[in-house]
Amino acid sequence: MRVMSPSCEDPQENLAREESLLREVQDGDEATLGFYVNRPCIVMGRNNREEEWVHGDAVRDAKIPLLRRVSGGGTVYHDAETLNYGIVTGRRRYEELKPAGMHIVDYFRKAVAEALAPAGIVLEPAGKSDLNLNGRKVGGCAAAMRSNGILFHGTLLFAVDYDAYERFLPIPPNRDASLAHREFVTSFAQEGMKLSMEDVKRELGEGLRE
Secondary structure: OEEEOOOOOOHHHHHHHHHHHHHHOOOOOOOEEEEEOOOOEEEEOOOOOHHHHOOHHHHHHHOOOEEEOOOOOOOEEEOOOEEEEEEEEEHHHHHHHOOOOOOHHHHHHHHHHHHHHHHOOOOEEEOOOEEEEOOEEEEEEEEEEOOOEEEEEEEEEOOOOHHHHHHHOOOOOOOOOOOOHHHHEOOOOOOOOOOOHHHHHHHHHHHHHO
């Protein structure tokens, strides 16, 4: 598995890179694990409706990018404390590895949780596509599948700017409206875990290789 960690903070370029890898991957190619950090932006899932998932006027007033990714899942806010990771591999290789009947998101978020467990990062799957830490969401993930390959990607939060969440993101339509962002979302810092992104990238890379 090759690992990429470009220094680019342009969210449009980073999303385009993942999509290009997905378009071009073929069976027999080495799997790719990519890491990147975006400057502040909002990234919507493939089927999200802006009026339901985003405070659009606030985003435009702040002049931060509002983008849409190729995968499903919900809308997320990215900043310098959000580690993005993505895995691209050939479709046939993925089908050979995945247990029969297991959903792509379940397969990969289980792999992510197992990769980070030796570092004392105990993540649990929650909902359709979340990873929880101590009962609250610390990361989300999504996937896209093509005839030639698959893309699984997600986020891990090292700190949360709750003010930005409240400013840019309404409570999503697929969540209990009584749960505010501050009650639902957490981060490594909020949970008292002093972890560097480089440490987490190393642990995730080594664990996924295994």
